[in-house]
Amino acid sequence: MDLGEEQPDISRRALLRGGIAAGAGLALLPRTSLAAAPTAAVAEANWPNVTALVDGYVDSGKLPEMIAALGWGQQPPMAIARGTLANNSETPVTIDSLYRIYSMTKPITGMATMILVDEGKLRLDQPLADILPRFAKMMVQATPDGSIEDVLPAKSPITIRELITHTSGLGYSIVQKGPIKQAYEDSGLVPGQVSKMKIPGLDDSTPVSSLADFTDTLAQMPLVYQPGTQWSYSVGLDLMGRVIEVVTGQPFDAFLKERIFAPTGMTSTFFKVPKADEPRLTTNYGVIGGVLVPIDPADNSIYLEKPPFPFGGAGLVSSPRDYDRFLMMLLGMGQIGGRRVMNEAAVKMGMSNLLPATANTKGTWIEGAGFGAGGRVGLGVDAGTYGWGGAAGTVAFVNTRVGNRASLFTQYMPDNSYPVSKQFPKAVIADLETMTGRKAAA
Template identity: 65%
Template sequence: MAFREFDTPQLSRRSLLRGGAYLGAGALVGGLPFAGAALAAETSWPAVTKLVTDYVGSRKLANIVAAMGRGQMPPEVIAAGMQTIGTTAAADIDSLYRIYSMTKPVTGMATMMLIDEGKLGLDQPLAEILPAFANMQVQKTYDGGIGAGDLEPAARPVTIRHLLTHTAGIGYTIIQKGPIKTAYEDAGLIAGQVSKLPLPAELGRGKPVGSLELFADGLAKMPLVAQPGTRWIYSMGLDLMGRVIEVASGMPFDAYLKQAIFDPAGMSSTFFTVPASELSRLTTNYGVVGGQLLPIDPATNSIYADKPAFPFGGAGLVSSARDYDRFLRMLLGYGAIDGKRVMSELAVRVGTSNLLPDGVDLKGTWVDGGGFGAGGRVGLGDQAGTYGWAGAAGTVGFVDFRHQLRATMMTQFMPDSTYPLNDGFRKAVASDLVAMAGR
């Protein structure tokens, strides 16, 4: 991948140019009738269509909406199922989904815009923006003790690059174990939300602090779980970037995303809080328990109808397949969509390239064998030219620059490890691309 040779403290535009029952009150719904939105008799994406109809038709999932696009052409929509089981509102390209970690690429691209404007540097120390992150301490043993004797000084500063690529050594309540996980939870360093209903620990996220500033200040007091720049560890780095963006832009994080990305890209259905006027489009999120679907965040009483404790830059957005397709189309257009430039071509090229620090350990991680850009996985080798990420409730979105492809899949179930849907979607897309090439 290009754009790797950034070894200066700041990444300016000039240097960029050089770089080339327990689920609560919901009723068991697995036995209710499923109905699907009508599918086209002929489709360019037969394998994707089969995947969608098989999962919904077998009652494994309430709905799936896929938006498949080539170049700047309008997307082809493949949809089946109802927004909520037992209702008559069919899921479609404008239905709203909790996209969780698919928020990370959005935050990543917002960061690239500020780097492009010279307000941040890719290799700028985080402490220059948030001074509390100077002189960080690090656990000597990953997920070990957090007492003074269990810690050592950070060997190097945490940088913006580290935050974007999950190499800062910051942990995650959904990943860490032991004392550091407990310390995060006790301090309200929670980066996401699931439901108003009481949930088991594996699905719930806890109660977060009340602002991005408090989140950043609290995280600065915690030890890192690994030395910065040495290991890929899925983290709250992109949530912390929300506070960095606030300071660098001089605007609230959510307001900056709206002004810089959502409005110019025509993403009118992407929110941290779903407005009351749009709740009729919100899907229900389901937990899969014993092969049955139970509503864990009902559309009629969703936590996403209320303002969150703070805008979660790593997992907080609700969006539609239409809107996320527009985000991907903007990336595929190297920053432009419908004749309007949202971000520079160079910022897109760098943000979707491999930004991992040299020598970082990827062994056994979700990105082993690949790279990582600004908030999303980057393909290498025969997968070169791909960029994207998935969400905790089964959503996924990616672009493939080599094939001028964009692909979005929306559904809602937790945990997303219940079914191999993410991998199945990617394989179905690849199968259809091979068939297209043959035709």
């Protein structure tokens, strides 16, 4: 399959870059007193702008499917679904269809970290080297993305806070350029996967085979920035997976299942799609010159095989219903269905601005916002919002000031082919304004 050199870049740079606008622009609105969530039959009438967005992409043929899941407080979700699992499928997508959520994995890993901080097994400002000694004496590039030989000693240790807020100075093969990017790829520091196929523009580096190997190899790389000084998208949440393993004595994926997925009722969230659930998996498409090309077909998906290791920053497949339950738990301040998953203090901390005071965000994806445990945090008129998105068209956020949760699922790459991640929050805002009768600041 030749995608052509003139076509948009289908690369790991697209991994985890999506959803930057997740939660952005949601205003400080008063909590509504809706007696009950609209039923499925009236969901479209209650959310006309969201419905129009979904209809527009599917009816035009730009995408084969799209589904929005919306809810209030602890009420059941409403689903606005259009299209089929793939262009060549007759199976309609539903709230239980499976999607590659990529960077929407990060808030889950972030909240797993908050559980351990709340239990006293970790401290936010604890040096990473306390748990992983190989990170005790890090070197830093003298020029970001410059020579990996021209380095200086780190002025301060990497902390847990910095890992979960992308301020540790660690790099990312989807973000960095030059020698450091090449070094990451050559060393297998590529914590994400897109396809089994060889696709021009998509590096075919083989990830290292375990979180332990990932950690040991990463510790040998120079940092891109001095710790705590710059917000820069990184492999920090992937490294947190190894921190969690060492602190708990459990495999990272087992910890997530035991402490988050099982008690939250997330029965359709996996690093590898089980055989019995394969019929629910969507196909992921590359948008090539305006044409949809299947780059990860559902029947031959890379997610049907066990990944090299559980990618805490980009590895999960989930359903709209499952991820909505995660959001519902957050809105419940750690409770869902009368069951406590996290302590309230842990949830509040994770959804608060945890950025180090010394970190620069100017010119970054989160300029003007804060960042919590793996997700963007709204400030000012956006206060109360927390969320993030994924590289294949997924977006999810909560607004604790309104008591609303919202998520959008579809599958296409690169994420900048369509402005879905910006359009969806705006559509939610417009519908919230109508429901509450109050103006929301964009």
